Amino acid sequence: MGENSQQTLRANELLLEAIRSPEQLPMLSNADWELLIRVARRVRLLGRLEADLSSAGLLDKIPAKAADHLRASRNVIQHRKTLVTWEINRILWALKGTDVPIILLKGAAYMMAGLPPAPGRLFADVDLLTPEENVGEIEEKLVSKGWYKMQLDPYDDRYYRVWMHEIPPLRHRERGTEIDIHHRILPRTSRLKPDPALMIGAARPLAHPKLKVLCPADMVLHSLVHLFLEGDPVEGLRLRDLLDVHLLLQHYGQEPGFWEGLVPRAKQLGLARPLFYGLRYAQGFFSTQIPESVLLDIGGSRPYWPVRALMDFLVPLALLPGHPDYPKPTASVARWLLYVRSHWLKMPPLMLLRHLSYKAYLRFRGINKKVDLAQLDLRQQ
Amino acid sequence: MRISDCTAVQLKRLLKNGEFNVQLGPFHIRIFSNIASLVPLLSQLYYFYPVVRQDSISDLHIKIAYPRGLRHWYRKQAVFSIDGGQAFAPYAVEHAFPALEWGINWCIATRAHHLLMLHSAVVERNGNAILFPAWPGHGKSTLCTALVFSGWRLLSDEFGLVRPEDGMLLPIPRLIPLKNESIDVIRQFCPDAVIGPSFYKTRKGTVAHVRPPEDSIHRMDEPAKPRWLIFPRWVANAPLSLEPIPKSQAFLMVATNAFNYEVLDQTAFRLVTDMVKDCDCYSLVYSDLNQAVTAIDELTRSNHG
Numbered sequence: 001m002g003e004n005s006q007q008t009l010r011a012n013e014l015l016l017e018a019i020r021s022p023e024q025l026p027m028l029s030n031a032d033w034e035l036l037i038r039v040a041r042r043v044r045l046l047g048r049l050e051a052d053l054s055s056a057g058l059l060d061k062i063p064a065k066a067a068d069h070l071r072a073s074r075n076v077i078q079h080r081k082t083l084v085t086w087e088i089n090r091i092l093w094a095l096k097g098t099d100v101p102i103i104l105l106k107g108a109a110y111m112m113a114g115l116p117p118a119p120g121r122l123f124a125d126v127d128l129l130t131p132e133e134n135v136g137e138i139e140e141k142l143v144s145k146g147w148y149k150m151q152l153d154p155y156d157d158r159y160y161r162v163w164m165h166e167i168p169p170l171r172h173r174e175r176g177t178e179i180d181i182h183h184r185i186l187p188r189t190s191r192l193k194p195d196p197a198l199m200i201g202a203a204r205p206l207a208h209p210k211l212k213v214l215c216p217a218d219m220v221l222h223s224l225v226h227l228f229l230e231g232d233p234v235e236g237l238r239l240r241d242l243l244d245v246h247l248l249l250q251h252y253g254q255e256p257g258f259w260e261g262l263v264p265r266a267k268q269l270g271l272a273r274p275l276f277y278g279l280r281y282a283q284g285f286f287s288t289q290i291p292e293s294v295l296l297d298i299g300g301s302r303p304y305w306p307v308r309a310l311m312d313f314l315v316p317l318a319l320l321p322g323h324p325d326y327p328k329p330t331a332s333v334a335r336w337l338l339y340v341r342s343h344w345l346k347m348p349p350l351m352l353l354r355h356l357s358y359k360a361y362l363r364f365r366g367i368n369k370k371v372d373l374a375q376l377d378l379r380q381q
Numbered sequence: 382m383r384i385s386d387c388t389a390v391q392l393k394r395l396l397k398n399g400e401f402n403v404q405l406g407p408f409h410i411r412i413f414s415n416i417a418s419l420v421p422l423l424s425q426l427y428y429f430y431p432v433v434r435q436d437s438i439s440d441l442h443i444k445i446a447y448p449r450g451l452r453h454w455y456r457k458q459a460v461f462s463i464d465g466g467q468a469f470a471p472y473a474v475e476h477a478f479p480a481l482e483w484g485i486n487w488c489i490a491t492r493a494h495h496l497l498m499l500h501s502a503v504v505e506r507n508g509n510a511i512l513f514p515a516w517p518g519h520g521k522s523t524l525c526t527a528l529v530f531s532g533w534r535l536l537s538d539e540f541g542l543v544r545p546e547d548g549m550l551l552p553i554p555r556l557i558p559l560k561n562e563s564i565d566v567i568r569q570f571c572p573d574a575v576i577g578p579s580f581y582k583t584r585k586g587t588v589a590h591v592r593p594p595e596d597s598i599h600r601m602d603e604p605a606k607p608r609w610l611i612f613p614r615w616v617a618n619a620p621l622s623l624e625p626i627p628k629s630q631a632f633l634m635v636a637t638n639a640f641n642y643e644v645l646d647q648t649a650f651r652l653v654t655d656m657v658k659d660c661d662c663y664s665l666v667y668s669d670l671n672q673a674v675t676a677i678d679e680l681t682r683s684n685h686g
Contacts, residue, residue: 034438036463065409065438078642200445324442324465325399 005133007323008331015039015321016285019243022052026061033061033066035323040320043239044122047074051120068374073329080123084108087126087177092210094145100138102210103203105182105222106244109213112206116247125169125178129214131200132183132269135167147172147179155358163189163347185222186229190346194221216252217265220245224278225271229342236318236335239285246286253289265298272301281315314338382432386425392488393420399444402433406495406553406601407542410485411439414477415446416459421479426556426577426590429598441488445481447474463488467476474494479580479588482556486539489553490640496551497652498640499541503550506681509608510550512541512660514638520615520667523563526591527670528677530571535597536605543652545645548659549604554597556590564589570670610635614668621672623665625679631662 010057014036018025040046050070053059059067105127110118162166166182170178184196203212214222227241252258266275276298282288302308317334343352395401399413404414427629444462461469463483472480501514502525515521522538529535535554542551575592610631635653636642642649667673
């Protein structure tokens with residue numbers, strides 16, 4: 001095995017082991033801590049390690065330098081949580097007088113419903129799901145209360161409005177925070193077409209009368225859709241999304257009826273394939289406890305073996321960060337291939353060709369979009 | 382071991398192997414570079430800095446190197462990256478050193494959220510520190526350099542690092558980047574200071590780096606207690622004025638000029654409140670550096686006992 005492969009393996013094992021058994025972390029050497037911090041930062045799981053160590057009361061059992069990094073990450077996460085909580089408060093204020101149901105998605109949902117993925121998870125924006133016929137009304141209300149529609153170039157704007165499952169993000173004038181309003185969980189053009197009405201109908205209420213979250217099975221499925229279909233060509237598949245799935249399965253697995261209903265629900269929504277992959281890799285990476293009957297049941301939705309073998313080869317490469325000093329070219333290719341695959345599933349071939357050529361043309365035209373350091377105000381970061 | 386214990390050949394090899402591992406205050410920074418022109422600069426300006434022991438944890442992994450592939454040959458550029466990811470547009474290779482210095486500051490400002498980071502110069506004498514929070518162009522680096530060569534210890538010319546546990550200021554005595562006219566001003570004020578070469582036409586004009594005095598670097602593990610908050614402003618031909626200001630005003634000026642006040646939320650509010658309570662707060666307008674240094678000296682002596 002070459003140096004690159006060995007280092008990749010070491011970095012990935014270190015990260016997965018840290019997530020699987022945080023109680024072992026105090027035994028780590030300084031060299032391992034140094035690498036773990038770098039890879040966990042890359043996949044944005046530093047906060048997760050902090051949350052796990054802190055709930056086990058082990059934060060003062062690790063090297064002070066490592067603890068500094070974890071604490072820094074916790075402070076940022078805590079700050080984002082404050083922002084998101086306040087943003088939800090403001091959204092509810094702006095939507096006073098409407099009866100439109102607001103379903104929180106992803107991070108905001110985990111936080112407001114107090115679910116296990118929430119601690120240590122980095123939050124970005126607020127994602128909402130609402131029936132398509134209500135989108136206009138919500139957008140209008142928010143715009144009249146201080147949010148504005150972000151200026152996109154005509155291509156992107158059209159892309160959003162005609163093809164997408166969400167409208168262009170709204171940003172608040174003073175706070176700068178963004179809201180993504182979805183009317184379905186996948187683009188209109190997608191080959192997978194989970195019926196949004198079914199998902200909205202099954203949503204569960206939260207303490208606040210206007211807020212809801214997806215029902216457990218739908219939440220797991222949405223998380224998987226996000227994992228496999230919303231990748232990034234450079235970053236790859238997001239390990240933290242798979243970890244969300246693992247934690248949700250562990251949590252909801254205790255609820256009576258959850259496991260029995262999961263596969264039928266996936267089939268009903270046409271998401272059996274993403275569920276197959278999700279269960280397979282959650283079990284593979286995080287040793288998720290899944291009942292035999294569920295695995296048997298979802299086995300019927302597995303792809304033919306060559307596809308399975310290819311995915312088994314690509315997914316770990318795209319999902320795991322590797323060693324920052326020993327980048328693997330095959331991992332970059334895998335990330336790119338899975339990105340193309342996700343688009344393939346979301347768009348008809350001709351449209352995909354047009355879209356990717358246009359994006360490639362943009363990249364070619366503006367070869368370097370990297371920001372100039374001197375123009376960055378350090379205080380804004 | 383210190384950088385001064387390494388020969389140029391050793392430094393070059395360390396840089397090339399990514400084993401150049403230096404302590405800058407609370408941070409251990411590992412630098413990788415294949416740009417040979419950095420070696421004499423680091424050897425001169427980082428002379429007193431301690432080399433980090435190989436078995437301790439490094440906080441930042443920075444690379445400043447020629448781009449890979451064809452671009453290496455047709456354009457002489459330096460690319461700054463952190464943890465293998467390119468953070469900024471490439472620099473002209475002649476500006477690799479100032480780019481490295483800025484880049485390190487950027488990395489600290491965007492990552493070290495376990496500390497409250499004020500945008501302020503900090504110097505110390507007899508265990509008591511003065512903070513000089515200021516906006517760019519207000520002459521905080523120049524004033525700070527003059528004080529540091531007049532018997533004060535440098536904690537930082539840029540970061541007021543406040544430890545949340547006890548509100549103490551952590552030193553991070555980095556090189557002081559002087560801009561444009563201040564370079565000559567400082568050459569005249571303290572002819573003994575070691576100042577690196579001037580880099581012309583950088584994105585911030587002409588820049589030259591002052592090496593902090595040996596004592597400041599030796600004592601970089603020694604925190605200091607905040608005692609004075611002085612808000613400096615250089616105004617051409619202005620008569621010297623050093624006037625007390627209300628604490629409420631000082632609070633706002635410190636809080637709104639921090640790198641991560643919002644991120645630390647209640648902790649930041651508590652730390653800045655305590656700091657403003659414990660400090661005497663002044664506004665300083667100056668045009669003559671000697672006058673300013675004398676005035677600060679008198680103020681802090683009379684106030685001290």
